[in-house]
Amino acid sequence: MRKDQTSNTIYDNHGRPITYVRLSVTDRCNLRCFYCMPEKGMKFLHKKELLTYEEMERLVNILVQLGITKVRITGGEPFVRKDLIKFLTNLRKILGTKELHITTNGVLTNSHVKNLHQLGVSSINLSLDTLDRQRFKELTRRDEFDRVMETFYSLLEYNIPTKVNAVVIEGKNDQDIIPMAELARVHPVSVRFIEEMPFNGDGAKYQSLTWNHRKILDTLKVRYPEIKKLTDKPNATATEYEIPDFRGNIGIIAAYSRTFCGTCNRIRITSQGVLQTCLYDGGVFNIKNYIRSGVGDDEIKNMFKKAFGQRAKDGFEAEKKRQISAIHESMSVIGG
Numbered sequence: 001m002r003k004d005q006t007s008n009t010i011y012d013n014h015g016r017p018i019t020y021v022r023l024s025v026t027d028r029c030n031l032r033c034f035y036c037m038p039e040k041g042m043k044f045l046h047k048k049e050l051l052t053y054e055e056m057e058r059l060v061n062i063l064v065q066l067g068i069t070k071v072r073i074t075g076g077e078p079f080v081r082k083d084l085i086k087f088l089t090n091l092r093k094i095l096g097t098k099e100l101h102i103t104t105n106g107v108l109t110n111s112h113v114k115n116l117h118q119l120g121v122s123s124i125n126l127s128l129d130t131l132d133r134q135r136f137k138e139l140t141r142r143d144e145f146d147r148v149m150e151t152f153y154s155l156l157e158y159n160i161p162t163k164v165n166a167v168v169i170e171g172k173n174d175q176d177i178i179p180m181a182e183l184a185r186v187h188p189v190s191v192r193f194i195e196e197m198p199f200n201g202d203g204a205k206y207q208s209l210t211w212n213h214r215k216i217l218d219t220l221k222v223r224y225p226e227i228k229k230l231t232d233k234p235n236a237t238a239t240e241y242e243i244p245d246f247r248g249n250i251g252i253i254a255a256y257s258r259t260f261c262g263t264c265n266r267i268r269i270t271s272q273g274v275l276q277t278c279l280y281d282g283g284v285f286n287i288k289n290y291i292r293s294g295v296g297d298d299e300i301k302n303m304f305k306k307a308f309g310q311r312a313k314d315g316f317e318a319e320k321k322r323q324i325s326a327i328h329e330s331m332s333v334i335g336g
Helices: 053-065 084-095 110-119 133-140 145-157 174-182 215-222 287-292 297-308 315-321
Strands: 020-026 070-074 099-104 123-129 162-168 190-195 239-242 249-252 266-269 272-274
Touching: 020 053, 053 084, 053 123, 053 297, 070 084, 070 287, 084 099, 084 110, 084 297, 110 145, 110 190, 133 145, 162 174, 162 272, 174 190, 174 215, 190 215, 215 239, 272 315, 287 297
Parallel strands: 020 070, 020 266, 070 099, 099 123, 123 162, 162 190, 190 249
Antiparallel strands: 239 249, 266 272
């Protein structure tokens, strides 16, 4: 691990900068997307097991001092947690001009869009896997399609940069790839297709993935032969493409294939305070326990630095080192 001589940026043991934290505020969600969690049997955390807003604000302040420039608020579904807007307002004061992003399923978000605009939220990732109302109900096990679309149009109305995230699942919504892509023809949004991952609360259910990033791209090429790859952005997870006459663009995220690990600049903190330096590592240590033991900020900084200096090279190495080999977490627990 090294520190940039011209900035506060911390680098891991593989020379990658650590500038981005995904912070989960809750493990609860008002949908039950089958690729994310079981329909029944989820054991959600008690309130005392969650990081408090004050603890999260302290952590963000410490991480900003270590060079974090981008914070994404995730869940579960972040808007199911009470007083989220007040927390975001406090975060904005800590972050100043640094980036504040939110990932949401959109069900409860519409009434807050004006506030998000006033806060200067950098972007919203809106989870939406289909534009077909019945398939939406089957995928999410809830009938909330109309409320999600209301949020989508509100985000456009307030000119909040929006990315629409669609997980591609064989036999469930692969027929929706082209209709979803067409959103970017009409609207200035980025539609991003994501490989399905094994974080569904039941463990990995496949040894290989049929609908990987290559097959998704091949499907798009058939419909849009003039599709053109854009220059990769630094530390990006998505490979982005432009299509003539489209107002927005298309992205593909190889989350299962893990093609972007070599430039990964992000860490995760779960709602119960577990630090993950890789999506697939199962957790490095519980920051909440250190905070509640009364340690000072410098000790917490040193714990972060130590963890950054022992980071796995990629998601495959991180998965191999897991103490429990099978993946049984729900994405709602990990934090998106």
